[in-house]
Amino acid sequence: MRTHSMMLNTETIRNTLRNWAFLGALFILFLMAGQNAYAEDKTPRYQVEVIVFEQLALKGWTEENWPEIPSGVDLSNSTSYLTTNQKPLYLRAGDLTLTDVAKRMNRGYRVIFHESWSQFAYESRKSPKVLIEKEHGGDSLLGTVKVYKTKFSHIELDLELERTIPNAIRAEFAQRLGLDEYNLPSTWRFKLQEKRKADSGELHYFDHPIFGALVRIQAL
Numbered sequence: 001m002r003t004h005s006m007m008l009n010t011e012t013i014r015n016t017l018r019n020w021a022f023l024g025a026l027f028i029l030f031l032m033a034g035q036n037a038y039a040e041d042k043t044p045r046y047q048v049e050v051i052v053f054e055q056l057a058l059k060g061w062t063e064e065n066w067p068e069i070p071s072g073v074d075l076s077n078s079t080s081y082l083t084t085n086q087k088p089l090y091l092r093a094g095d096l097t098l099t100d101v102a103k104r105m106n107r108g109y110r111v112i113f114h115e116s117w118s119q120f121a122y123e124s125r126k127s128p129k130v131l132i133e134k135e136h137g138g139d140s141l142l143g144t145v146k147v148y149k150t151k152f153s154h155i156e157l158d159l160e161l162e163r164t165i166p167n168a169i170r171a172e173f174a175q176r177l178g179l180d181e182y183n184l185p186s187t188w189r190f191k192l193q194e195k196r197k198a199d200s201g202e203l204h205y206f207d208h209p210i211f212g213a214l215v216r217i218q219a220l
Contacts, residue, residue: 143160
């Protein structure tokens with residue numbers, strides 16, 4: 001009986017130790033999660049606002065040569081601006097602060113994309129690209145916006161616009177390309193790719209003869 005009792009006590013001790021080990025592991029995981037959450041809370045945040053617009057003036061089509069380019073936006077490691085509350089970006093819809101600017105652009109430009117979101121200000125390696133895409137009157141916008149922070153904040157754009165060729169300049173556009181107008185497609189693809197340093201609150205203008213972008217990042 002004494003031996004049996006000792007065996008029961010030993011088994012009870014083992015079970016107790018296992019339970020304590022399990023609870024200890026859970027406690028450590030809880031602490032690590034808390035530390036990660038605390039670190040995330042301490043990471044700077046930005047509100048990012050982007051306006052993409054088309055130039056309505058036709059001279060940009062015919063004053064420069066526009067060789068045909070293949071679609072080449074790198075969408076790897078990208079997250080849609082419509083994504084909310086998911087790692088690693090924690091995107092949240094933001095209030096639009098450039099509405100008056102967008103309205104004033106009605107003369108000479110056509111706004112095709114205007115959105116805002118907030119995100120963590122990660123370093124370049126960790127910060128994903130935000131995917132933006134829009135169909136507008138037969139034109140198609142696809143691209144990415146990347147905001148990251150090293151010593152300074154940076155904005156990185158990679159945008160493509162497939163735009164309907166205006167009838168008024170089709171013949172001249174085809175001639176400049178060395179193509180027969182009959183063989184000219186109905187749309188043409190243009191690319192805007194640029195990276196620059198940006199301070200909080202600055203409104204940055206990314207220029208292109210066919211389309212362009214306004215970007216502002218604001219520290220939260």
